[in-house]
Amino acid sequence: xxxxxxxxxxxxxxxxxxxxxxxxxxxxxxxxxxxxxxxxxxxxxxxxxxxxxxxxxxxxxxxxxxxxxxxxxxxxxxxxxxxxxxxxxxxxxxxxxxxxxxxxxxxxxxxxxxxxxxxxxxxxxxxxxxxxxxxxxxxxxxxxxxxx
Amino acid sequence: xxxxxxxxxxxxxxxxxxxxxxxxxxxxxxxxxxxxxxxxxxxxxxxxxxxxxxxxxxxxxxxxxxxxxxxxxxxxxxx
Numbered sequence: 001x002x003x004x005x006x007x008x009x010x011x012x013x014x015x016x017x018x019x020x021x022x023x024x025x026x027x028x029x030x031x032x033x034x035x036x037x038x039x040x041x042x043x044x045x046x047x048x049x050x051x052x053x054x055x056x057x058x059x060x061x062x063x064x065x066x067x068x069x070x071x072x073x074x075x076x077x078x079x080x081x082x083x084x085x086x087x088x089x090x091x092x093x094x095x096x097x098x099x100x101x102x103x104x105x106x107x108x109x110x111x112x113x114x115x116x117x118x119x120x121x122x123x124x125x126x127x128x129x130x131x132x133x134x135x136x137x138x139x140x141x142x143x144x145x146x147x148x
Numbered sequence: 149x150x151x152x153x154x155x156x157x158x159x160x161x162x163x164x165x166x167x168x169x170x171x172x173x174x175x176x177x178x179x180x181x182x183x184x185x186x187x188x189x190x191x192x193x194x195x196x197x198x199x200x201x202x203x204x205x206x207x208x209x210x211x212x213x214x215x216x217x218x219x220x221x222x223x224x225x226x227x
Binding site for chain 1: 156158159160200203219221222223224225226227
């Protein structure tokens with residue numbers, strides 16, 4: 001079964017808290033590492049960012065996500081991995097990326113989450129278009145360190 | 149046998165081409181597809197792009213055998 005990856009619009013606090021609640025029934029988990037990516041209202045030379053509109057090559061992203069998932073399970077003693085990414089418009093303050101890694105112990109959860117975040121940004125075919133006030137826009141550019 | 153290819157454009161590139169997909173017939177390899185696409189949309193030369201053959205990134209020419217999907221994609225910017 002392929003897991004879901006995309007959510008239309010911002011990822012709600014209710015959805016995130018429901019995921020946390022679900023994991024409280026898994027009693028072999030001792031550490032939950034959560035990353036929440038949030039849209040910033042950046043002031044750019046083209047104007048103020050009023051939202052990011054996300055598009056993706058969905059089928060390819062799902063395939064690559066399965067490869068990433070398999071590689072992390074091989075590398076770290078983790079129990080589960082969940083990744084959710086928004087499609088469509090997310091306004092500043094809205095959550096566009098929700099990563100959840102659980103393990104028996106904190107170190108594995110922490111490092112797996114860091115690596116997962118880096119891989120999601122570098123390898124998944126997803127694009128963000130920064131929508132500006134004054135009806136302009138510019139395409140988002142990811143700047144990533146190479147350390148992870 | 150020459151292949152039939154569905155070409156997809158994503159993100160900024162779909163704004164340059166003003167298309168999200170086109171079909172190309174009678175092509176032997178991915179370099180031929182890229183040449184046809186660049187000739188049809190010369191402005192693409194000014195942009196960085198990645199190419200995926202059947203949802204796998206490729207860095208070199210690949211022979212095409214039957215029906216394929218080839219995606220032209222700007223650098224990824226999710227998150």
